[in-house]
Amino acid sequence: MNRGQVSRVLQQHGAVMVLAVVVIVGSLAFDSFATPGNAVSVVVSSSFLAIIAIGMTFVIISGGIDLSVGSLFVLGGVLGAYGSQYGLVVALLLPLAVCGLVGLLQGLVIARTGMAPFIVTLAGLLGVRGLMLAISDEGATTYLVKDPAFAELGRGQVLELSYPVYITIALSLAAMVLLQRTGFGQNVYAIGGNEQAAALMGVPVARTKVYVYLMSGLLAGLAGALNAARLSSGVTILGIGLELDVIAAVVIGGTLLTGGAGGITGTVAGVLLLGVIQSLINQVGNLTSAFQQVVSGLFLALVVVAQRLLSKAQRLT
Amino acid sequence: KSEEPQSAPAATGTAGQQVVQTPSGTAGPTCTLEQFGGTKFDLKTATVGFSQSEKEANPFRIAETKSIRDEAAELGIKDLKVTNAQSQFSKQITDVQQLIAQGVQLLVIAPLNSDGWEPVLQQAAAKKIPIITVDRKINAKPCSDYLTFIGSDFYEQGKRAADRMIDALGGKGKVAILLGAPGNNVTTERTNGFKDRVKEKAPGITISFEQTGEFAREKGQQVTEQLIQSNPDINGIYAENDEMALGAVTALKGAGKEPGDIKIVSVDGTRSAVQAIADGWLHAVIESNPRFGPLAFETAQKFLDGEAIPDKVIISDRDYDTTNAKDSLGEAY
Amino acid sequence: MAELTTRGGGRVAVLKPRVFAWVQDYGVYAAVLALLLFNVLFTPHFLDASNFRTQLVQVTPIVIVSLGMALVIGTQGIDLSVGSAMSLAAALVVLYLGYGWLPALIVAVLGGAAVGAVGGALVAYVNVQPIVATLALLVGVRGLANVLVPQLVEFRNPDLIALGSSSVAGIPVIVLIAAALTLVVMFVVRRTTFGRQVVAIGGNRSASELSGLPVRRVLLIVYVISGLLAALAGVLATARLQASDPTSLGLFIELSAITAVVVGGTPLTGGRIRVLSTVMGALLMQLLAATLIKHNLPQSWTQMVQAVIILAAVYATRERATR
Amino acid sequence: MEPVLEAKEVSKRFPGVLALDGVSLALRPGEVHALVGENGAGKSTLIKVFTGVYQPDGGELRHQGEPAAFGTPMDAQRAGISTIYQEVNLVPMMSVARNLLLGREPRRFGVIDAAAMNGEAERVLAGYGVDTDVRRPLRTLGVGGQQMVALARAVSIDARVVIMDEPTSSLEPREVETLFGVIRRLRDQGIAVMYVSHRLDELYQVCDQVTVLRDGRVAHTGALADVERLRLISLMLGRDLNEVRSHGMTRFSRDRAAADPAGAPDGGESRRSPAVEARGLTRRHVLDGVDVSVRPGEVVGLGGLLGAGRTETAKAIVGALPLDGGQVLVAGAPVRAGSTTAAIRAGVSLLPEDRKAEGIIPTLSVRENIALAALPSLGRAGVVSDAKIDRVVEIFMRRLRIKAASPHQLVSELSGGNQQKVLLARWLAVRPKVLLLDEPTRGIDVGAKAEVQALIDELAGEGLGVLLISSDLEELVEGADRILVLRDGAVAGELSGDDVTEERIMATIAEQSDG
C-alpha cells in the first residue's frame, strides 16, 4: 500500500479512529460510561440523526447542502402522529409524501434555476416550519399516536435495540451500495467533483440533483415519523438547529463540504461521535449548562482538527 | 471590577418559599409506594437525577436548579446528577435515559414539553423509578407512568393576568399579547387562560395584536417597537414572561412614553420585574415560583415513607402590584 | 474604453447594455421599493419618521454582521460564529463597564476579534472547513459568554445607554455607525489590495497561492474582521437593550446575515462581493419582518411568507448561466 | 458520401461578441477534418454547438441528414458524438477508473463491479501507453495524463463522430504518436473525426479536410492537401500570403543564444552567476535531487516524458510544492522555503501549466486578473491606483494582443488562448528576474505562439532568466540555450550548444530508459 492509499484510508476512516479513541478514553474515565444501558441510549438516540445524515451525505457529496432537514424532521413527526389515527400505512406514507414533495420541490428549484442550495433550503427551513405551525394550531396542538402498530415501530425492541436502529443500519448499508456501486452514486460524486465536467461527460446533472434532495427530504420525514412513533406524539418543538448537527456529523465524517468526496461510514461515525460527546458530558454530571456548551465546542473543534490532521496527507497531493 | 448592580439573587432562606395551593388530598386520587410498586430506599444514599430543560441563564431556571441542588445538599443527598437539555427536547429524552442508565433511583424532571415522554416512562416504569415532574406537566398516567407533578397552573396564571388587565383598563380598550416561544405548552396555556377570561369577563377589550417575543427581552423590545409605531392607540400589553415585558418597557422608554401610559401585565415575578412595578412601568406581575427543591424532596420522602401522595401538587402563586412591590423585592427571584 | 480593435479584420466588439444584468444587479433594490410601496399603501403610520428610525435601528446589528459575513463569503467561506461573538461581546462589555464605556467596548471588540482569529486560524492554517470550524465556535463561545455572565444583567452606565439611544440630527448614532462601516467596507473591497486579494482567493485559491498572494494571512484577517464587526454589533445591540443578555443576543443572526448577503446577490461560491446590495438585502429582510409583524400575521404565515420572498428575491438576482 | 454531422449557417452570439457568424461545415464518415483558426476564432464555440453545450442562435444542425437539436451534451452523446474538450473536463477527485468508465461501469448483480471496472480501466489505458494506478484520484495525474484519460474515454464510447479540441496541447511526442494511431484506426472504421490543433505539422500528418475559421466565419474549407502550410497561415491570420512569407515563421531568433555574454553591459559578470539556483530538490516519489540553475538572459529548457517531474520542479522552485529536501537560491541568497510570496518577491514567478485550476480567477475581469500579482506595486499603502492598473493592463493587452470585448470582460468568457495570454501578462506585470514557463504556448495559435516566442527572446535579451517547459520539442530546441532532460524526477542529462537537437533529447530519454 503506498502513501496515497494509506492516507486515503485515513481520510475515510479518520472519524472512526477518533471515535474509537474517544470511546476508550471515556470508558477509562467513567465507570458508568461503557455500560450497555448507556451504549443503547447513545445508539438509539443517534439513529434518528443518522437517518437524516445519510440523506445529507448524498446532498453534500453532490456539492449542495440541505438546511431544511430540521424542519422536515419536525413536520414528519407531526404528520406521522396525525396520520396514525388512520392506521400504520397512513402514518408512514403521509410524512413521506409531504416531506418527499418538499424535497422534490427544493431539488427542482435548485436544479432548474441554478439558485444556491443554501438559500433555497434556508427558505425551506422557514417555510416548512411555518407549515408545521399552521397545521398544529401555531404549535399548540400535539397529535398523539393512535395506532399501536405505528407506536411499536418506534419503540419495539429486538435484543435491547429498538427497530429504528435496525432501520438505520439497513438504510446505511443500502446507501453505501447506492453511493459506491450504482450509476446514480457515481453521478452524485461526479457532479459534486466538477459539475461542468460531469455535464459534459453526459451525467444527467439536473435529475441527479432532484433525486438527491428528494432523498434527503424523504429520509428527514422518515426520521421524524419514526421519532414520533417512539415518542407516541407529534411534538412541535423539535428540530431547531438540527441541520447544523447533521452537517457537523457529515463533515466530521470526512465528507468534503465542497462536494465530490465522502462516504456513509464516516457519516455514521460522525453521528456516533456527537452522541458520545454528549454522553460524556452527561457523565461528568455536575457541569453548569454554560460549561457544557464550552466543553462541546472544544470537543467539536478538537475532533475536526484531529480528523483534519489525519487526512492531511491526502489533501496535499 | 464590574458593574453588576443586581445579578446573583441572594434568595436563600425561606423567603419566597413555595406554598401548596390545595391542601393535599382534597382533589383527585393519591398514590402510595405500594400502589406504585416500588421499594423503599434511603434518599440520602440514593442516586438522584435531575433533568433540567433549559440553560440556567434566566432567573427562573437559575433559581429552579439552585433550589434543587441546595435542598439536596441540605438533606445530605450525596449523589445528585444534573443534566441540561439546552432547550432541545430530543436531548432531554436522551439525558433522562442516560440518567437511568447511570442507575438513578429517583428522577426529578423539569420537562421542556408535556408530550413525548413515552420512551422514558417505559424505561423508568420497568425499573420502578419514581418520577416527579416540576414546573411543567407530563401528559401521562400519574402513579403508574410517573409519581406526581409539582408546579403552577399556567392556564390559571393567564386568567389571573387577564383579571389584572381588565382591572387596569376598566374593562375596555385594546390589548396586545407578547407570546412566548411558539409550540411551547406554557405559551399555549398562558394565552388560552388570558383570552378565555377576557372573552368571559370583558367583551369591551379587544386583543388586536399577538406576536411572539420568544420569551426574550430583545425580541420583546423589537416587537413592541413595531407595535407602538403602527398601533399608537394600544392600551395594554400582556407579556407572557417578565423578560419580554421588560423589553417592552425599554421600547416604551425609547419611544418617549411615560410610566403607566400603557398598562403592562406579565408572568414570572423576577426581581427586575418587581422593581419595574415599583418604578411604575409594569402594572402587575403574576408569580410563577421556581423554588421546587424543598417541595420536591419533601414529597419524595413522604412517598418513600409510605404516605399517600396526591397526583398533582399545585402551588399557590402570588401577585405583585404597586401595593406590595417595594416590600416584596427581597422575595422575588 | 469598452472597444478594442482586433487585428483579425477590424471587427469591433462593443459591450452591450445587458437587461438581465440590470435585474441581477438591482433586483434587491427593486424588491425593497416594492415592499415600501406596499407598506405605504396598506400599513397605517408607515410614513412616520419614527417608523424609518425604528426599522433602521433594528436592522443595524444585522447590517454590521452582514458586512463581515460578505467578506467571509467572498473567500468562499462562511462564518457561523457571529452570533456567539456578539454574545461574548455583550458579556465582556458589562464585565468591564466599571472602567468606562470605551475601554469596555474595546475589550469586547477585541474579544470578538479573538473569536474570529480562532476560526480564521482553523480555516487558514489547519484547513478545517469553515462551516465546522465556526460551528464549534458557535457552540463553545456562547457557552463561554454564559460562563462569564450567567444571566441577563441590566446596567445603568449613561454613556453606553446614550450610545444606544441618542441621535445626531435626528439619525440614531448606531445607524450612523453602521453607515460609516458600510462605506469603509465598500472602500476596502473596491479600492484596496486587500479587498482584491479577498475576492481572488474566493475565485480560485490555488491560483491565488501561485500568484504569491498571502492567502492564509488574508483568510485569517477576514475572519478576524468578521468577529470584530460582530462584536461591535453585539455592543451596540447591548447598548440599545440597556442590558447584557449573552443567552439570547444574536441567536440565529448568522442565518439572517447570510440571507442578507445572498439576497444582495453575492454568490456563496465566493469570488465576488457586493457590499451595498448586502445592506439592501438586510433592509429587505427587516422591512419584510416589520411588515408581517405590523399586519399581525401568525408565526406560521410569517415564516412561510418569508420563505417565498427570499426565494423570489434570490431568483431575481441569481447568477444567470452563460448559455 | 452523406455527412454524418453538418452545420448550416450556424450563428452564436455572446454578449459583446458574435462568436459564430453563419458557419457551415460538413463532417463525413471516415474523414479527419481539421478545424483551425486563431485564438478566439470560434473553434471551441462551434464544437460546443455541435455537442449540445450551446444552442445556436441561428442556422441549423443536421445529423445523418435529419435536422437535429441537441439540448444537452447527453443528447449529443446518445447520437454518437463523442468529444474531448479543450479544457480537460473530468472529475479530479474521482479515481482514474471511475472517470474513464463513468456512465458505463461494468456491473454484476445489478451493481458496479469495482474489480472488473479497475481491470477494464487498466486494460484500456495500457492501450494508450498510460501505466498508472487506476484507483488513484484523477487529479494526481499530470495534465498530460488527464488528457490521455479524456481521450481514452471519448474514443471508447461507441461513437460515430469523435471531436477533439486541441488534444495534443500537452502530450509528448510519444503520446502524440499513440493518438495518431488511434485516429487512423477510427478513420478506417468509418468514424468521422474533427480535429482542432494549433500545431500545424500535426494536421498534415493525419487530416484530410480542413476548415479555417476567422472571426467566427469560414475563411476556407476543402482538402488539406490543396492548401500548403504558408497559405493556411495566411488564411488563418487573414493576411496576405506574401506578407506572411516575408515575415517567415517567426520563432526564436538564434542570435541571442550565440551572442557573446561578454558583450553585455556589465562585462557579463552578472550573466554568469545564476539568477536562480535550485539545489537537490527532493520530494518523495516525485523529485529526486534535481539541480537547476538559470542565469540572467538565459533560456533553460526542461525536457522529459509525461510525469517526469518537470511541472513539479518548477513548482518546487517557486515554493508551491512542499519539499523533503533541497534549497532555492536567488542571486546567491536562499529563499524561504514553501512560500510563493517570498519567491515572487525575490523575483521568481511561475506561469502554471493548468490554466483553469491554477491560473485564472474566473470570477474576476481580464483587468483584475492581469493586475493580481502586481497589486502591491500598483498602489500605495494598500490602496490600489486605478490609473496605474489601467496603464499596465492596457500595455499588456496591446503587447500580447489579448482579444477581449473590454478589459472588464470576465476572463472566463475569453477563448482558451486568450486566457493564456492574460496569465502571461499577469506575470510580466510583476517584472520578474526569472520566469518559469510551464507550457506557455499550450493552446495558443500560430500567430500568437510566434509572438510569445519572440517575447521570450526579447525578455531574455533584456536580462530575464527563463525556464521553459514545453512538450513541443521543436519549441524547446529552438528556444532554449541549454536543456535539462528529466526522467523519473531526476536530471538524466544536460544538453548545450550543438547538442541541443530533438534527436539528442530523444536519445537522452531513451538511453536512460534502457539503462
Ligand SMILES: Nc1ncnc2c1ncn2[C@@H]1O[C@H](COP(=O)(O)OP(=O)(O)OP(=O)(O)O)[C@@H](O)[C@H]1O
Ligand atoms: N461563455 C462565453 N461568454 C462570452 N463570450 C464567449 C464565451 N465563450 C466564448 N466567448 C467568446 O467567443 C469567441 C470565440 O471563442 P472560442 O472559445 O470559440 O475560440 P477558439 O477558436 O476556441 O480559441 P482558442 O484557440 O483560443 O481556444 C471569443 O471571442 C470568446 O471571447
Ligand SMILES: Nc1ncnc2c1ncn2[C@@H]1O[C@H](COP(=O)(O)OP(=O)(O)OP(=O)(O)O)[C@@H](O)[C@H]1O
Ligand atoms: N506511477 C506514478 N506514481 C506516482 N506518481 C505518479 C505516477 N505517474 C505519475 N505520477 C504523478 O503524475 C504527476 C505528473 O508529473 P509532472 O506534472 O511533473 O509531469 P510533467 O513532466 O510536468 O508532465 P506534464 O506536465 O507534461 O504532465 C506527478 O505529480 C506525479 O507524482
Ligand SMILES: [Mg+2]
Ligand atoms: Mg478553443
Ligand SMILES: [Mg+2]
Ligand atoms: Mg507538467
